[in-house]
Amino acid sequence: MKRSPLGLKLPEGMRDMLPEELARLEEMEAKALKTCRLWAYQKVATPGLEYRACVEPDAYKHDDLYKFFDKNGQILAIRPEFTTPIARMVVSRLKNPLLPLRYCYSGDVYRNNAARYREFRQVGVELVGSGSEVADAEVIALAVEIMKSLDIPNFQINLGHNGIFSGLAEELSIKDQLRLELEDGISRKDMVRLEGVISQSPLPSTVKELLLAMPHLTGGDEVLDKLKGWSHLQAIQKAVESLQNIFQHLEDFGVKDYVALDLGILRGFSYYTAAIFEGYLPGVGIPVIEGGRYDNLYADFGVNSPATGFAVNLGIILEQQTEFRVEKAEILVYGDSQREVIKYCCKLRQEGKVVEMVLEPLSDQDVTSLAQSKGIDQVIKV
Amino acid sequence: MPKNFLTIALPKGKLLTDSVQLLTQAGIDCRGVKEDSRRLLFDLPPNQARIIICRPTDIPTYVEHGAADIGFVGKDTIIEQNCDVAELLDLKFGYCRFVVAMPEENLPPILPNGEYDLNFINHKRVATKFPRVAQMFFSSKGMQVTPVKLHGNIELAPRVGLAETIVDIVSTGRTLRENNLKEVAQILEATTRMIANRVSYRIKYERIQELVDKCRELLQEK
Numbered sequence: 330m331k332r333s334p335l336g337l338k339l340p341e342g343m344r345d346m347l348p349e350e351l352a353r354l355e356e357m358e359a360k361a362l363k364t365c366r367l368w369a370y371q372k373v374a375t376p377g378l379e380y381r382a383c384v385e386p387d388a389y390k391h392d393d394l395y396k397f398f399d400k401n402g403q404i405l406a407i408r409p410e411f412t413t414p415i416a417r418m419v420v421s422r423l424k425n426p427l428l429p430l431r432y433c434y435s436g437d438v439y440r441n442n443a444a445r446y447r448e449f450r451q452v453g454v455e456l457v458g459s460g461s462e463v464a465d466a467e468v469i470a471l472a473v474e475i476m477k478s479l480d481i482p483n484f485q486i487n488l489g490h491n492g493i494f495s496g497l498a499e500e501l502s503i504k505d506q507l508r509l510e511l512e513d514g515i516s517r518k519d520m521v522r523l524e525g526v527i528s529q530s531p532l533p534s535t536v537k538e539l540l541l542a543m544p545h546l547t548g549g550d551e552v553l554d555k556l557k558g559w560s561h562l563q564a565i566q567k568a569v570e571s572l573q574n575i576f577q578h579l580e581d582f583g584v585k586d587y588v589a590l591d592l593g594i595l596r597g598f599s600y601y602t603a604a605i606f607e608g609y610l611p612g613v614g615i616p617v618i619e620g621g622r623y624d625n626l627y628a629d630f631g632v633n634s635p636a637t638g639f640a641v642n643l644g645i646i647l648e649q650q651t652e653f654r655v656e657k658a659e660i661l662v663y664g665d666s667q668r669e670v671i672k673y674c675c676k677l678r679q680e681g682k683v684v685e686m687v688l689e690p691l692s693d694q695d696v697t698s699l700a701q702s703k704g705i706d707q708v709i710k711v
Numbered sequence: 712m713p714k715n716f717l718t719i720a721l722p723k724g725k726l727l728t729d730s731v732q733l734l735t736q737a738g739i740d741c742r743g744v745k746e747d748s749r750r751l752l753f754d755l756p757p758n759q760a761r762i763i764i765c766r767p768t769d770i771p772t773y774v775e776h777g778a779a780d781i782g783f784v785g786k787d788t789i790i791e792q793n794c795d796v797a798e799l800l801d802l803k804f805g806y807c808r809f810v811v812a813m814p815e816e817n818l819p820p821i822l823p824n825g826e827y828d829l830n831f832i833n834h835k836r837v838a839t840k841f842p843r844v845a846q847m848f849f850s851s852k853g854m855q856v857t858p859v860k861l862h863g864n865i866e867l868a869p870r871v872g873l874a875e876t877i878v879d880i881v882s883t884g885r886t887l888r889e890n891n892l893k894e895v896a897q898i899l900e901a902t903t904r905m906i907a908n909r910v911s912y913r914i915k916y917e918r919i920q921e922l923v924d925k926c927r928e929l930l931q932e933k
Binding site: 485517518520521545591614615 | 714775776777778795796797798799800801904908909910911912913914916917920
């Protein structure tokens with residue numbers, strides 16, 4: 330059957346991987362997973378397909394899911410990330426888990442949005458069952474170690490907090506309408522709207538100043554002392570103390586120099602509840618790492634459990650790579666008797682050699698030039 | 712490239728002069744940056760910055776991908792393109808309004824409150840460069856329309872029967888008058904904004920925020 334012209338194309342945002350690229354990707358993946366193993370994270374896998382009900386984001390949020398129906402009319406979605414499916418797995422499969430759980434994963438995720446490839450490889454971890462700051466610090470330190478293991482220079486991790494706005498909203502009993510407007514401004518990273526909403530709000534002027542200044546609090550942990558002295562509101566004090574503890578642990582892990590404080594990381598509606606962090610590479614327009622604490626996600630599935638974790642976007646890191654190597658055959662084998670050639674190849678492979686055999690009858694000269702053009706160092710005639 | 716190197720995307724056309732003027736006042740030496748059909752990239756070595764000049768509608772795309780760290784672009788374009796960028800500052804210039812307009816000979820009936828009855832437009836065709844904005848506006852009114860996406864000279868569409876109504880941006884209203892079109896509703900007002908790539912704004916925060924603060928001061932002096 331001859332394919333229609335569409336059969337030669339790829340759906341938007343999809344890509345093939347030729348050997349050079351795939352080898353590089355898998356090399357990075359292996360290094361990242363090896364680092365996870367050193368930190369005692371066990372690898373798990375969840376299926377590519379879930380019910381939409383599992384992976385859908387908050388009701389208000391526009392979703393980027395690839396969706397379709399199964400035979401029973403239920404809506405399925407291809408996984409857009411691993412954190413939620415792993416929460417589903419933990420809650421539904423482990424009835425008395427020995428907490429904390431340390432899981433890692435690696436696989437492709439699918440997001441139907443236009444900016445980049447819509448299928449990309451993620452490696453990530455989840456640390457489930459600990460609400461302590463040392464757990465936050467552990468996953469941040471692990472993220473740093475993974476980036477180091479990938480030999481990626483110039484990466485930077487920014488650490489912020491996603492609980493301040495919601496904490497303040499609760500503490501100050503900010504009305505729903507105002508709260509929605511603030512959250513909308515935050516999730517769109519629209520400072521103009523945020524400033525407008527805050528200045529026109531009926532909030533006390535000290536709170537307004539605080540809210541306006543918050544996204545600009547960046548730098549080292551000295552900024553935290555300043556913030557702590559600034560407001561006695563509980564939401565602030567709690568976040569500051571938590572971040573200070575995390576920084577202390579990061580120093581002990583020896584990774585503090587890679588991490589900058591940044592209360593301007595705005596995520597809006599999302600499952601993150603406290604410390605959040607992002608990893609950046611210069612020249613890459615989207616974060617290469619996204620992570621943080623999500624203490625309410627497990628509760629959404631009916632079990633209260635604090636958790637934290639992150640995902641590294643290996644796909645976007647791969648796009649930055651310029652050097653590709655691919656494993657070549659070590660030996661090219663040929664001869665007049667195919668039977669002898671096959672037997673000899675099998676013998677060499679048992680010895681652990683990477684062996685390629687010549688399939689067509691070729692002259693000595695042709696075989697030599699074939700080996701040259703393929704970059705195979707050794708030729709054996711049997 | 713030094714860590715704090717800034718790539719700034721500016722829009723071709725009428726916003727360019729104001730943008731260049733503001734940047735110059737804010738201490739970025741933009742001498743030689745002008746709209747010239749050939750040159751689109753200007754290096755500004757002493758400032759560790761460069762400027763790219765592109766179509767206004769492309770600016771959010773350059774910024775979203777991080778090809779430009781910051782950009783100057785109308786709020787109208789930001790809304791229509793719906794890109795994931797941080798919006799940093801209202802630059803106040805380039806004021807325009809999104810409006811719904813119809814031919815004078817075919818206006819909707821007027822309601823007791825003096826406004827036009829937009830339900831008249833239900834199921835009609837709306838010619839526009841901004842189908843997303845148009846769709847958002849009409850949906851919020853519980854109305855259904857058929858957007859017809861055009862790339863320019865929207866005012867022509869009702870005159871030749873391509874659409875019954877238009878959604879377009881107006882600054883003075885002259886184009887509407889010249890084409891016998893009358894505004895029947897305002898959708899929103901827009902001015903030029905400074906936008907930033909979300910990662911650039913974090914890793915080049917100090918440099919970008921310094922520029923934002925300087926521009927803000929300059930705008931307040933006016």
